[in-house]
Ligand SMILES: Nc1ncnc2c1ncn2[C@@H]1O[C@H](COP(=O)(O)OP(=O)(O)O)[C@@H](O)[C@H]1O
């Protein structure tokens with residue numbers, strides 16, 4: 001190691017120590033609780049896999065996460081695709097709009113959706129007022145509301161990830177396809193889509209992992225009626241004080257996420273994404 | 280009527296004029312090269328022919344039919360890009376099959392044609408490779424094969440060889456010439472390298488600032504550059520000032536009888552501009568009929584087969600001379616030498 005490299009390495013030491021002391025160790029302690037609380041053994045895991053309530057929570061989490069991911073990816077792809085086709089000036093404005101939500105707290109965004117979606121909210125009033133519907137629709141405090149809020153939260157991330165991937169595709173490849181006689185639909189399915197697989201894989205993985213552990217938006221827009229894993233854990237820890245079950249569930253969630261990343265990292269599409277521009 | 284007719288094509292990007300009323304007629308089966316310095320509008324013309332650049336005005340006729348507004352995907356022209364633009368996710372065979380699948384050929388016909396094209400461009404053993412597993416020259420062959428696979432009416436090539444090393448470039452030049460002869464397809468080739476243009480073309484169109492300033496066979500253009508720009512751009516000609524009263528020529532302060540190529544109405548009199556090729560000036564030995572003049576040697580540099588000697592004439596003009604090494608080795612900068620020149624080797628430029 002050159003002295004510069006030693007210095008550079010040395011600069012990472014404080015951050016690494018902080019991470020280990022304040023993050024890794026507490027997490028390991030919490031996870032250890034799942035084997036010791038209230039008694040030593042696998043009792044918490046047995047209870048977890050046997051519990052019908054937890055089964056429902058897991059099912060809700062999987063459905064909401066899957067729907068959120070699919071909707072987010074489809075809509076974000078459309079936006080990212082439009083972004084790469086814009087003139088530079090329009091693109092700057094559009095990218096700015098995409099990033100505006102980053103400056104608004106997730107709490108504020110969730111409550112904003114409630115004012116829009118609740119029974120006498122903005123959307124229902126407009127629809128009833130215009131005579132399109134007679135009775136207000138149930139748009140919030142259910143899975144629909146949670147999914148709306150989550151998709152809205154996830155889209156900027158997915159758009160930026162997909163845009164980074166799409167803007168790397170050489171425009172001459174698209175021109176080549178046209179010169180060879182391909183029409184827009186063919187070019188989309190045979191060229192754009194295969195070349196954006198790495199971006200789609202990364203973005204999907206990101207959204208799935210994010211959704212599985214999402215707390216704030218489902219808690220507010222679901223109002224306890226759409227119970228997902230993170231909220232369930234939070235309730236067990238702070239209200240019912242069943243730390244053993246809560247930590248067992250946390251451990252399982254962590255393992256599932258780790259497994260997803262491991263499987264994804266082996267897929268050729270994602271490997272290509274991690275290798276960067278070399279496709 | 281020509282096969283491809285380009286009429287007064289104009290294209291401006293803001294204040295930059297890329298094409299300034301270009302006229303060009305190309306015959307079926309011809310190999311035409313667009314030659315010019317970078318930024319002279321070659322790519323713009325090629326992309327207008329391909330359909331990707333919409334000219335501001337002017338028309339492009341193919342076999343008499345106006346195709347100016349036709350989309351690139353409907354033109355059936357092959358296009359080879361600088362940098363190849365292969366489909367990175369498809370194998371060599373699938374890259375070549377792409378235009379055939381798009382045209383909904385049946386499987387057996389596609390397989391047969393892909394085989395044929397891969398043999399044609401010399402890639403038969405690499406069918407399953409991905410583009411990133413190929414060398415630059417091989418990628419080039421895939422790009423050419425893909426553009427030829429569907430039997431295009433015209434093959435357009437934008438500086439396809441500029442990224443290759445010299446040896447590979449020579450090989451690919453011969454390959455392109457062979458492909459042109461074997462397929463009979465009309466080739467329109469863009470380059471800024473005059474030797475490349477000489478080696479392959481039936482005709483060369485020389486570009487300057489969005490205009491074609493001369494068009495003709497390589498030999499015509501080499502022998503009779505039409506302007507000071509062409510004379511200077513091609514072959515590093517010596518561009519010199521001379522004096523004439525119409526009867527005698529005064530070059531480097533030496534009076535000589537007027538060469539036959541001179542035409543007073545076209546070339547004018549008084550102070551005129553002439554050009555002389557570096558290889559037409561002899562150092563030392565004197566051929567019968569040559570005029571001799573003494574010069575001061577400024578620099579000698581080895582250029583491979585011969586030496587390039589830069590000398591200063593008595594009236595202070597700089598002259599580039601190509602001389603055999605045996606002679607040039609004797610010269611040192613600062614020494615004096617004698618040059619000889621046949622008056623018939625002097626070229627005249629039209630008054631501008
Ligand atoms: N897309 C473009 N936008 C702006 N200017 C351009 C564009 N394409 C070409 N030009 C300008 O047009 C002129 C001709 O360019 P080009 O046809 O690419 O030249 P060449 O291929 O001979 O190097 C140049 O001055 C260039 O800067």
Ligand SMILES: [Mg+2]
Pocket residue numbers: 318321322323
């Ligand atoms: Mg160019």
